[in-house]
Amino acid sequence: MAKYRDKAFILIFLLLAASKVLASSQYYVQDQSNGELYLPGHSQEISWTIDRSNFTVIPQTFQPLLFDAPGVFATTTTDQYIDRVNLWVSGGGIFPSYTAWYSCNHDTFNWSNPVDNSKLTEQSKKVSFVFPFVAGCNLRQSPLTGFGVYYGQGVGYPSGLSFLASNQNPMPNAGPYTWAGDHGSIADGYDIKAEVLTKSQSDFKTPVLIIPGVLGTNLNKTAERLWLDLGRALKDVGDEFMDPLSFNTSLNPLDNTINTSDIVINPDNLFDYSDGLIKEFKNQEYFENNNLFTFPYDWRYGVSGKIFGSDTVADLLKSKIDQILDQTGSDKIDIIAHSTGGLLVKKYVADHLSDHHINKLVMVGVPNLGAPKALKVLMQGDNFGIPWLADGEMKKISQNFPVIYDLAPTQKYYDTAGSYFSSIDTSQPGQGPITRNFDHSGAEDFLKNGQWANAQGFISADNLHTADFDNLDLRSLGVDVYSVLGCKMSTISKVNFIKRSMANVISTVSSVTGDGTVPLVSASSIPANDDHKFYAINADHGKMLSADGIRQKVVNIISGSNLAVGDKIKTQNDFNSNVDLCKLKGHWWEWHSLASLNIIDQNGNQAGLAQDGSIQNKIPGADYQIWGEKKFIFLPSDQGQIYKTNFRGTDKGMLIFKAAKQDGDSLGNFMLFINIPITSALSGKVNINNDLVSLSLDKDGDGVFETELSPSAVLSFSQSLDVASPTTTPEIIGDTDGSGGYKNKAQIKFAAVDPIITEREDQTSGIFEIYYSIDGGDYVIYDKSSPQVINTAGPHLLKFFSTDKAGNNEPEQQLIFSISSEGVEHQDSPKPQPVAAATPTVNVTGGGFSYPLNLNSAVVPKVLGASTNLPARHPEGSLILFPSDPTVYLVSAGLKHPFYSAAQFLAAGFIFTDVETALSGDSQLMLGMPFGE
Numbered sequence: 001m002a003k004y005r006d007k008a009f010i011l012i013f014l015l016l017a018a019s020k021v022l023a024s025s026q027y028y029v030q031d032q033s034n035g036e037l038y039l040p041g042h043s044q045e046i047s048w049t050i051d052r053s054n055f056t057v058i059p060q061t062f063q064p065l066l067f068d069a070p071g072v073f074a075t076t077t078t079d080q081y082i083d084r085v086n087l088w089v090s091g092g093g094i095f096p097s098y099t100a101w102y103s104c105n106h107d108t109f110n111w112s113n114p115v116d117n118s119k120l121t122e123q124s125k126k127v128s129f130v131f132p133f134v135a136g137c138n139l140r141q142s143p144l145t146g147f148g149v150y151y152g153q154g155v156g157y158p159s160g161l162s163f164l165a166s167n168q169n170p171m172p173n174a175g176p177y178t179w180a181g182d183h184g185s186i187a188d189g190y191d192i193k194a195e196v197l198t199k200s201q202s203d204f205k206t207p208v209l210i211i212p213g214v215l216g217t218n219l220n221k222t223a224e225r226l227w228l229d230l231g232r233a234l235k236d237v238g239d240e241f242m243d244p245l246s247f248n249t250s251l252n253p254l255d256n257t258i259n260t261s262d263i264v265i266n267p268d269n270l271f272d273y274s275d276g277l278i279k280e281f282k283n284q285e286y287f288e289n290n291n292l293f294t295f296p297y298d299w300r301y302g303v304s305g306k307i308f309g310s311d312t313v314a315d316l317l318k319s320k321i322d323q324i325l326d327q328t329g330s331d332k333i334d335i336i337a338h339s340t341g342g343l344l345v346k347k348y349v350a351d352h353l354s355d356h357h358i359n360k361l362v363m364v365g366v367p368n369l370g371a372p373k374a375l376k377v378l379m380q381g382d383n384f385g386i387p388w389l390a391d392g393e394m395k396k397i398s399q400n401f402p403v404i405y406d407l408a409p410t411q412k413y414y415d416t417a418g419s420y421f422s423s424i425d426t427s428q429p430g431q432g433p434i435t436r437n438f439d440h441s442g443a444e445d446f447l448k449n450g451q452w453a454n455a456q457g458f459i460s461a462d463n464l465h466t467a468d469f470d471n472l473d474l475r476s477l478g479v480d481v482y483s484v485l486g487c488k489m490s491t492i493s494k495v496n497f498i499k500r501s502m503a504n505v506i507s508t509v510s511s512v513t514g515d516g517t518v519p520l521v522s523a524s525s526i527p528a529n530d531d532h533k534f535y536a537i538n539a540d541h542g543k544m545l546s547a548d549g550i551r552q553k554v555v556n557i558i559s560g561s562n563l564a565v566g567d568k569i570k571t572q573n574d575f576n577s578n579v580d581l582c583k584l585k586g587h588w589w590e591w592h593s594l595a596s597l598n599i600i601d602q603n604g605n606q607a608g609l610a611q612d613g614s615i616q617n618k619i620p621g622a623d624y625q626i627w628g629e630k631k632f633i634f635l636p637s638d639q640g641q642i643y644k645t646n647f648r649g650t651d652k653g654m655l656i657f658k659a660a661k662q663d664g665d666s667l668g669n670f671m672l673f674i675n676i677p678i679t680s681a682l683s684g685k686v687n688i689n690n691d692l693v694s695l696s697l698d699k700d701g702d703g704v705f706e707t708e709l710s711p712s713a714v715l716s717f718s719q720s721l722d723v724a725s726p727t728t729t730p731e732i733i734g735d736t737d738g739s740g741g742y743k744n745k746a747q748i749k750f751a752a753v754d755p756i757i758t759e760r761e762d763q764t765s766g767i768f769e770i771y772y773s774i775d776g777g778d779y780v781i782y783d784k785s786s787p788q789v790i791n792t793a794g795p796h797l798l799k800f801f802s803t804d805k806a807g808n809n810e811p812e813q814q815l816i817f818s819i820s821s822e823g824v825e826h827q828d829s830p831k832p833q834p835v836a837a838a839t840p841t842v843n844v845t846g847g848g849f850s851y852p853l854n855l856n857s858a859v860v861p862k863v864l865g866a867s868t869n870l871p872a873r874h875p876e877g878s879l880i881l882f883p884s885d886p887t888v889y890l891v892s893a894g895l896k897h898p899f900y901s902a903a904q905f906l907a908a909g910f911i912f913t914d915v916e917t918a919l920s921g922d923s924q925l926m927l928g929m930p931f932g933e
Contacts, residue, residue: 080199084112113129135329205559208333209295209321211344214302214339217299218263222259246399249400262296302343317348338365361474362484369410370410374409378395405460489538491623513584535571588634590630592658599619601643605618645685654675655677656672658671658720658807674807683697684697721760733749741820748788748789770801796819
């Protein structure tokens with residue numbers, strides 16, 4: 001035995017021997033009443049007793065033996081297969097890790113689940129080694145020739161095992177076997193009792209495969225964890241360590257060293273993705289890599305992506321299923337598929353209509369028709385509810401992920417739920433707003449043309465999501481389909497986009513019931529029988545697999561157990577009989593400001609921004625999203641929730657706050673707080689009193705809320721959809737001095753109009769206020785009953801804009817005029833006119849404009865470095881004029897960005913004396929997007 005001790009393993013062979021064929025039974029208990037063990041061929045027989053009810057008799061000792069002998073050791077008269085070996089051990093030390101084996105007819109060893117040493121921390125404690133179904137060891141056909149326990153650090157066939165298991169005589173010593181002290185924790189002797197249990201084939205558990213969704217598998221760069229590493233995400237504010245995960249525009253990885261490891265379990269005990277579900281299965285005597293398996297895969301490829309240009313993930317899934325069936329001997333498999341995993345299973349079945357081998361399939365939160373949240377990932381980024389994950393990094397790395405396009409809304413989503421993307425174009429001078437509710441192809445074209453999306457990504461996804469694929473009924477192919485649907489979470493259903501001359505922005509998002517990622521209308525389109533559909537109330541998409549109620553229901557479906565699921569899991573009958581079951585009910589807020597906003601519910605759960613700027617949301621049923629400077633928030637009120645809401649200014653600016661009650665998919669009247677001045681010293685709170693909302697302000701940060709604000713305006717839902725900015729016309733009244741100026745004084749008046757949008761006439765909200773500033777002073781509200789009078793001689797700069805009741809601010813306008821002293825002529829005074837109304841030559845298609853500039857001595861380039869050093873000559877933020885266009889450009893990141901017009905240039909706060917003339921050779925500056933795009 002010294003040879004095998006040196007290899008740090010010990011085999012305890014538990015020999016079954018009998019000279020007569022046993023009757024059919026599930027249990028075999030060794031009788032050691034004679035106190036000795038014999039191999040077949042010895043003069044004495046070992047008898048076996050069958051006792052179904054009592055296994056309390058513990059033998060005095062169980063002598064480890066090596067064996068190899070002919071004859072029948074244990075057989076049955078019916079088809080029976082080894083299910084498990086139960087082992088009782090008393091005395092001795094502790095096994096560090098071990099697994100059991102058995103052999104039929106001296107053939108290949110079949111291995112059980114591994115068990116760690118925590119199972120033997122108490123003396124005389126039973127340990128069960130459970131075996132998968134193995135068709136080749138039917139005890140009616142192939143006798144059980146032996147079984148044993150392998151001690152070691154791993155599971156498999158150790159070196160020398162075949163030698164140890166054959167052609168050996170019994171060990172000579174009698175009594176308890178004593179292990180030598182040089183085996184670490186193995187010390188004294190053991191008293192052992194063993195029993196072997198069998199089952200018919202139909203009684204074995206069908207192997208189970210868990211298929212995670214997008215983001216559900218850990219990804220490494222060689223050995224470096226890139227996904228999911230919450231510790232690094234906390235320390236790295238921008239999360240740029242994940243950059244190697246990016247794909248190129250050909251939908252292939254930039255770094256080919258990225259590899260998968262295991263599925264995401266519960267990183268840092270902060271995000272329970274699959275841990276709870278796996279543990280629940282283990283409680284029902286499922287064992288990993290025995291009859292419980294997982295399918296890690298590179299989720300970046302999605303369903304349509306080609307791994308190194310060849311296999312798809314669905315092809316790898318087939319290989320995994322084949323391997324499980326071969327290992328277990330089963331001809332069927334049960335699958336739990338989350339999110340993207342459900343689409344993978346559909347593709348696998350579509351490719352293997354008659355040999356998919358799937359018995360039960362539980363679809364959990366599967367976006368069968370896609371989800372508009374994929375558009376948010378492309379346009380803004382999203383942290384998917386994962387702590388400290390930066391939206392911006394996810395936007396950057398996912399731009400060319402095939403999976404993002406596989407999860408985007410499909411043609412059938414549009415056919416079922418209507419338009420999921422709209423735009424209002426207010427960028428064309430002299431034209432009214434142009435509105436469009438895009439169809440499916442129009443939405444894809446808009447995103448591609450706006451450089452948010454990869455054209456090939458949409459093509460590949462559309463090739464996947466054919467009508468046949470989206471309508472595929474797996475039941476007709478022999479799959480027993482179950483569907484777990486998340487609902488009563490605010491879920492993006494539509495993105496509303498505004499194209500403006502100065503900047504493109506998201507005006508608002510629409511929300512419907514779903515799981516926070518997948519709208520219910522998408523997940524519920526999976527064909528399943530009514531008694532196989534279950535609704536999970538307030539289910540959070542990313543945590544559905546292990547959520548309370550869901551994991552128990554999934555295990556019940558698969559194993560036939562009867563675990564309590566609580567009151568959050570509802571049936572289709574419940575859904576049909578209660579229209580409010582999945583309905584959203586709560587507060588919908590739109591917060592337009594960089595001011596921070598943090599919310600705490602009555603139980604201390606928080607939603608808001610973490611210190612690194614990432615979103616945190618622990619409030620059940622709540623949603624908190626950020627698009628640029630806008631925050632969109634849903635707070636449920638269906639259970640009388642109470643919220644404490646605080647905000648703090650981060651810089652000087654304005655706050656526009658919109659609040660409405662949401663009932664189902666509909667929003668009520670909006671209460672608006674418009675252009676509330678914000679400073680870094682200001683703090684405040686939002687007060688909720690039933691359906692009414694007010695603001696309390698502490699302007700100097702001394703803890704005293706000295707100002708209470710009621711809504712500035714109350715609008716109907718239709719009026720709240722007004723996204724067209726008003727227009728303001730200034731009027732200067734006074735006696736002219738003959739040269740375009742005004743003598744002694746001038747009076748300023750304004751008139752503003754809120755435009756009516758064609759085919760959206762009911763959305764006009766009306767003018768709220770007109771704001772103006774004189775000579776760089778603070779903005780004040782225009783009072784038409786007391787017009788402003790200017791009586792200071794010299795030129796004056798007037799800035800102004802108006803705001804409508806929906807909170808749309810007109811881009812700032814400027815006008816220059818002059819006041820002269822009485823009797824003094826100013827020949828060089830310009831005629832009063834808005835600067836934006838100057839007569840530039842506009843060329844929108846070319847992106848450039850001309851303006852009267854003296855290119856000789858009046859405009860002196862600010863930087864004149866070496867001609868080969870572009871950054872030195874035109875650093876970040878430089879304004880340059882190309883005389884050959886002539887076009888003014890802003891230099892940023894080595895690119896030149898053309899302005900659309902002189903008005904846009906001036907409205908952005910630039911002045912022409914800052915423009916430098918482009919030098920020869922500057923053509924190597926690449927052309928970027930137009931300024932403001």
